[in-house]
Amino acid sequence: MSSQEDKYSVLLPTYNERENLPLIIWLLVKYFEQDKINFEVIVIDDNSPDGTLDVAKQLQEVYGKDRIVLRPREAKLGLGTAYIHGMKHSTGNFILLMDADLSHHPKFIAEFIQKQREGDYDIVSGTRYAGDGGVYGWDLRRKVISRGANYVAQILLRPGASDLTGSFRLYRKDVLRKLMDVCVSKGYVFQMEMIVRARQLSYSVGEVPISFVDRVYGESKLGGNEIVSYLKGLLTLFATT
Template sequence: MYTLSIIIPTYNESDNIVKLIDRIKENLNPNVFTEIIVVDDNSPDGTGEIVKSYIKNDSGYQEQKTSSEARNNYSLKVLIRKGKNGLIPAILEGVRFSKGDYVLIMDADFSHPPEIIPNMVEEILADSNSIVIASRYIETGAIIGWPFRRRIISKCAAIIAKIGLRVNNVTDPMSGFFIVPRTLLEHLQIDTKGYKLLLEILVKTKNLPIHEIPYTFTDRKSGKSKMGFNVMFDYIGSVWQLYNYGRGRKRQKK
């Protein structure tokens, strides 16, 4: 049986995390063992502790130790880091800890609907050495609840990625909701620290097939977004770093 590891980075998601885990459990693929890993940066609102006590009270939390637990078809784990140290480092810690054949990354704030996970899993099972991206910009995908300013920033960031970094075959290279084979991440050195892990993966693995699944992104209803000026500067820094990476590779080829 294949195993899927779902990595959920959290920072102050106490209003969302339990509901999210429940919704993920409602959308499991019966033919895939799902390992849910919450990576919390020691949130002041106690998100990590909430998951810990959820695990205690949830009969399905442990790995498949007994046959009754095996029936649950999933496991739930929480990593509590020392402090807030960037989104990508948190995700990568979850990836290192994970055991699945495939790794799915998603946000905890319901912007990424768990209902489309089964479609994404079907897609990666059909083409195991590919990248499956949940996309807001492919036909029938959408964004609800973002102000004009944020839409523009997101679109511009995607255009910069397309033109500047030559990530042409993807409509939503900034998506935070995607699946990759875990071995791909094992062999990839991730240099940017900030925020857009998928973009770096795409820049560094240009030859892999990509499948995009449309979805409707809904802005968070509870909690606070981390998007601010620092995130924008961080993005510009990442693009510059990845741009230089591309140029360095070209020079090597000559």
């Protein structure tokens, strides 16, 4: 299945994920190795007080430094900058962005890779809102907010993708680098802007239906102020695209 020259760098920003990290890493290694795919996992820990980095160091000893790369930072500096930081240290020609909290299952990665190869896509995005994709473990409020956010964004931005706020994606590295250069959003809006800018720059986007499972351990990071900043960001994007 794997073409020899392709290498996939998984960027895993972490903050207080010590319970989740061993399992997500184990799953990543399992699925990459069974499909004989060349990979590395870059853990970008933002100085988690719960000892996530210590766990990551133990995992590095188990799986090897060529597979588990640690690129910690001094403080909690946000998702966008975590990706930029991780990308600088990546050696793959493809970059996978996903959450470390087990809401994104590594089993879908093979489908991302297959889809990318079939259509020669610049980006493959996991979608909860097409095909047999879905969301599990969310209460009605979260579902309504997420659906509503996507619906409003679809109308305003017409992005040509069904899931704008998802963060499980495969990018060509050079494409991701270019998008990072033009992206101005932080936080929740960041994922959405990446797809909108991709369309502006005529990059091709493929989609793979995924099931999203709400985090098992730890606190969800979506609160009222995220919703406000999402709406602000949406209007900014609408005004500038």
